Amino acid sequence: MLMGMPVVAGDAFPDKPGKKTVERLCGGCHGLNLFANMRKTRQAWHTSVHDMVSRGMNAEDAELEEMIEYLARYLSRLNVNKAQAAELADVLGLTPKEGEAIVAHRTKSGEFQSFEELSKVPGLDAKKLAAQRDRIGFSGQ
Numbered sequence: 441m442l443m444g445m446p447v448v449a450g451d452a453f454p455d456k457p458g459k460k461t462v463e464r465l466c467g468g469c470h471g472l473n474l475f476a477n478m479r480k481t482r483q484a485w486h487t488s489v490h491d492m493v494s495r496g497m498n499a500e501d502a503e504l505e506e507m508i509e510y511l512a513r514y515l516s517r518l519n520v521n522k523a524q525a526a527e528l529a530d531v532l533g534l535t536p537k538e539g540e541a542i543v544a545h546r547t548k549s550g551e552f553q554s555f556e557e558l559s560k561v562p563g564l565d566a567k568k569l570a571a572q573r574d575r576i577g578f579s580g581q
C-alpha cells in the first residue's frame with residue numbers, strides 16, 4: 441500500500457540560502473508552521489511576502505527578494521504545463537534532461553491533464569516525481 445510521506449518541519453524548510461532570513465523575519469509574528477505546508481506559485485509568494493510588509497514586517501529589499509526566492513524554490517507549486525525546462529529542473533529537483541523531457545512531451549502531445557499522465561513521460565524518474573506531487577500543478581501560473 442502506498443502511504444503519504446510524513447511532512448516534518450525539517451523537510452519543509454531545506455537548509456539552503458535564504459532559510460535564515462525566512463526564519464528570522466517570517467517567524468517574527470507567527471510561527472513558520474503557519475505556512476510550512478503551503479504550496480504557492482512564485483507570483484503568489486511574491487504577493488504574500490509584500491502583504492506581510494503591509495502588515496508591519498520590517499525587511500530590506502534584498503531580504504524580500506531572498507525570501508521570495510527561497511519560498512518560490514522550496515515551498516512552491518509549479519504549473520508543469522507552463523514552466524520552462526530549467527525551472528522544472530530547478531524547482532522540482534529534476535535533472536536538466538528530465539526538465540527537457542517534460543517540455544518535449546508537452547510540445548508534442550499537448551498539456552498534461554493528470555499526474556499519472558506526467559509520470560508516464562519516458563525518461564522521468566516516477567519515484568522522484570511522486571515525492572514532489574504536492575508541488576506539481578496543471579493550471580494557473
Ligand code: HEC
Pocket residue numbers: 462465466467468469470474475478488489491492495496497498507
Ligand atoms: C509583522 C508581522 C508579520 C510578519 C513579520 C510576517 N507575517 Fe505572515 N501574517 C501576519 C498576519 C497578521 C497574518 C494574518 C494572520 C491571520 O489571518 O490569522 C499573516 C498571515 C500569513 C499567511 C496566511 C495568509 C496568506 O497570505 O496565505 C502566510 C502564508 C504568511 N503570513 C506568511 C508569511 C511569510 C512567508 C512571512 C515572511 C516573509 C511572514 N508571513 C511574516 C503577520 C506577519
